[in-house]
Amino acid sequence: MPSKGLITLVLSLFSIGSLEAGTETVELRHLPVSKFVEQWVHAAEAAGAEGSVQKVRTSSGVTLNGIKLQIDERKNTLTIHGDEKSIQEIKDLAKALDFAPVVVQLKCIRLRVDLKAGKNAFDLLGEGKGGSPVFPAEEMALETLLQKGKASGRMEIVSNLDAVCASNEEATFTTSRQAGETSQAIVIPLVNSKGEITVSVADTNEKGGATTMLNSKITIPDGAAALIGGLIEKDSAGNSMEFALLLQAGILKDGAEAPKATR
Known part of the structure; x- marks a missing residue:
């Protein structure tokens, strides 16, 4: 219009x-x-x-x-x-x-988190207060967060993917967990006038011919990361696990134009 x-x-x-x-x-x-x-x-x-x-x-x-x-x-x-x-x-x-679009760098880390009684992925990396925990953009903050999760013995990194796309364009992150099991996150970042990034995520999981989709939306500061809950399922031993997403989004400061990204 x-x-x-x-x-x-x-x-x-x-x-x-x-x-x-x-x-x-x-x-x-x-x-x-x-x-x-x-x-x-x-x-x-x-x-x-x-x-x-x-x-x-x-x-x-x-x-x-x-x-x-x-x-x-x-x-x-x-x-x-x-x-x-x-x-x-x-x-x-x-x-x-005729202006260069705002370009966003995305990092999408797929986590496998073993769920214990009364615990979830948010309790592992966040503070257990509900909602999607947001982590600041300080250098090494993300790596420190991952080290904390791995040290607990309850978390492993399934995939760690990067992509670049324009604001309000989509990037697709696909992870094959094992035979017949695939996770795909379609991420659309939208930069607002405050320099914050609203991230919309459509997270699709396929296992044994069954498809589950979870939709999330969260607004985070430039460069911050958010933990987004994912599919919860049980392994062969009956233990519950969650395939959560740790998503980081930052604005590329040089304004470089980038094509629509698919990973």
Whole structure:
């Protein structure tokens, strides 16, 4: 859904008289030019309720009320044909929309925790107060936490995976525990205006043809880790175990763009 500001800009451009036409090419660094044109067209269509919109699509772009946008996807460039004011307005809009996405580094550690009477994974690594314990981002804090868990004799690390993805994109972490048993966590981090990260997790476990899914959501400070409860099952001796997730999320400070990650 285009913003009101974008719709207003489209209307203002279409209200401009027939001024002297010109041409200018703009290179976008981050936003695909096809996405820019798509947003432009959606805004024009939304603005059409208030003003007539004449649209002509071609294989290389689109013309809206005499303003022509041509794209070169290989070079990621946008060529604007229109009057001087229209060209400047579109250049300003392209600059506003062409920003590097916020990129998040994820660490997903799958834990096997032996459950004792009245105990759970949270009691092992957390403080037993309920909810998902959150651990600070200090250097070595995560390693210290894992050493504490292993020293208890009740925990082992099943997998330790890393991935990088853009905010509000998903990363998939798959672990094969043994024959016929697979755990898969689909993680979507979303960075808010405070620099905190809301992590949504869909944790799927398959065993013997049966599938169990657990969904969790938690907001943590940048760089912190959270312990998220997982599937609880019994081994051949009747002992209960939990396949919990220790999930750490941090914002990449250099703003490097990264593709959608699957691990």
